[in-house]
Structure formats: structure tokens, C-alpha cells
Amino acid sequence: MSMPKWSKLTIIGTLMGTCFTAGVYAQDLIQRVDAYLRNDYNIVVNGQQVKLTNPPLIYNNSSYLPVKELSTYLGAVVNWKDSNKTIYINSRISPQQPTEGNNTTYTEIVLQVPYAQYMDYLGGTYPVLTNMTDQTYYRLKDVERMGIDTQGLRKAKEKYTGDLYVSEAELQTKWKEQPQISYLMNEPVVITGETNDLKRKVIKEYIDGFRYYEINKVPYMTTPIIVDALPEENTYSYLLTENGHFYRTTLKLTKLMTTNSTMDYVVGSSSKEDIQVTKVQ
Incomplete structure (x- = not known):
């Protein structure tokens, strides 16, 4: 196996830089190696050729592939936990797994x-x-x-x-x-399916604004349970309790353009259903 000399030196230089940086903390855990990047290698996953952002690396006659990138094609999730220096590779549920039938008894x-x-x-x-x-x-x-x-x-x-x-x-x-x-994620309002920080912030502020309010001198106390993003963009299902009853509210975000030309959102509309009353009737 032959590679241009400059490619080999690039890899060694990169690895040496890594060793120098981390070696101060763990000299006995990091080893310098002589490896090659193979941009000319083809990768075929389940019969389909894929293009990886990071090419295969050859070391000691073995091929090494970027596990996080490859996992997206294999239906797996890769997590890194710095506290114990561990890479977790978790297989996901097969899309072929049978779904619950309409006649299933629960x-x-x-x-x-x-x-x-x-x-x-x-x-x-x-x-x-x-x-x-x-x-x-x-x-x-x-x-x-x-x-x-x-x-x-x-x-x-x-x-x-x-x-x-x-x-x-x-x-x-x-x-x-x-x-x-998880004590690192101690949030009073839990939102699933939404990763946009600005949208999450707007939803949380809206919910916090209605934790306690009065209508005709009647007090209402609200406790959020969970917010789930729905398939329709900027639409969310909000489960809560209010004065001892369970409600499900649909929230819709509306885009706004601020005076300094930045994007913002507001809760443009919402509808609330007393699910305890609805389901009993």
C-alpha cells in the first residue's frame, strides 16, 4: 500500500499535535501512530454507496471509519460522555418493528x-x-x-x-x-422534539406568564407537565394542570421580524381542552 509522502506527514503532524496537547494530562494513555487517510476508498452501506465527510484511516493494515458519521447510515446513535471518557454506540429500534394494531387491548x-x-x-x-x-x-x-x-x-x-x-x-x-x-438538565418546563433555542425560550416564557392569573377575580393556578413538538412546524401540544384539572393546549408560534432585522417568535394562538371532561362525556 503506498500513499503520497505529504499525506502521511499530515496525519503524523496532526496526531503529534494531539499527543502534545493531551499528553500533559495522560501521557500513558495516548500513543503516536503512523497512519494514512484514504480518500480513494469507496464506502458501501447496505448496498448503497455513501460519501463520508471524513475519509477512512488505515493503520496497521486495518481500516478505521468515523463512528459518529457512519452511525447515521446504520440507524445508530453515538454519544460521548466526557466524565468517564466513554463512547456509547446505541442501536435504534428497527423501522420494521411491528406497530400496535387497532385491535390491541391495553x-x-x-x-x-x-x-x-x-x-x-x-x-x-x-x-x-x-x-x-x-x-x-x-x-x-x-x-x-x-x-x-x-x-x-x-x-x-x-x-x-x-x-x-x-x-x-x-x-x-x-x-x-x-x-x-439528569441533574444537569434541571428545567421547569420540559420540551420534546424542539432543538431551536429561541423557540424553546419563547415557549417557556409564555408558559411562565400564565402560571397564575385571574379572570373576574377567580384565581387560576397552572402547572406545566410537558410540551411536545407536533409534525406541523411551529406547533406544539402542551399538557398541563389548572385548578386540579388536566388540560391539553395547542400552541402555535408566529415569526416576527424585529426592528434590528433579527428573527423572533411569539405564541400567536392557542386552544385549550379540558381532557378530563371531554374524555368522560
């Missing part, structure tokens, strides 16, 4: 003590809605977002929202480690 549960929190699992941090009844239940779509295969587990349907849940006892047979509460 155990019925009712929202009693629902609360949303961020949980650490296999190097990643995920928003999860849980519900305490006679036992702890996790909302199904949050569990699947974590990459846990729920096929074959017994599901329960929540009476008011229609959401599916899985009990902690069932999940213990599937998860690869016990999820832990």
Missing part, C-alpha cells in the same frame, strides 16, 4: 402524578414523561426515543390523553442500564 391507566424530567441513558440525555399510579409508567414514545426496544412488552393506555405507556417493571427486562435522573 390496560387502562389514568393520569395521577404525571411529571416530566430529563434522564441519562447510555450516554445520552432524554426528556421522559412518567406517571405514578400503583406503579411507575414511562410514556412509550419517550422510551422509544431512548432507543429501547419495546416489542413484546405489555402497554397501557392513558384514559385522558390516549398516550401509550410502559411500566417500569416491563422496561427492566429490556433496558441495558438503569436510567438516571
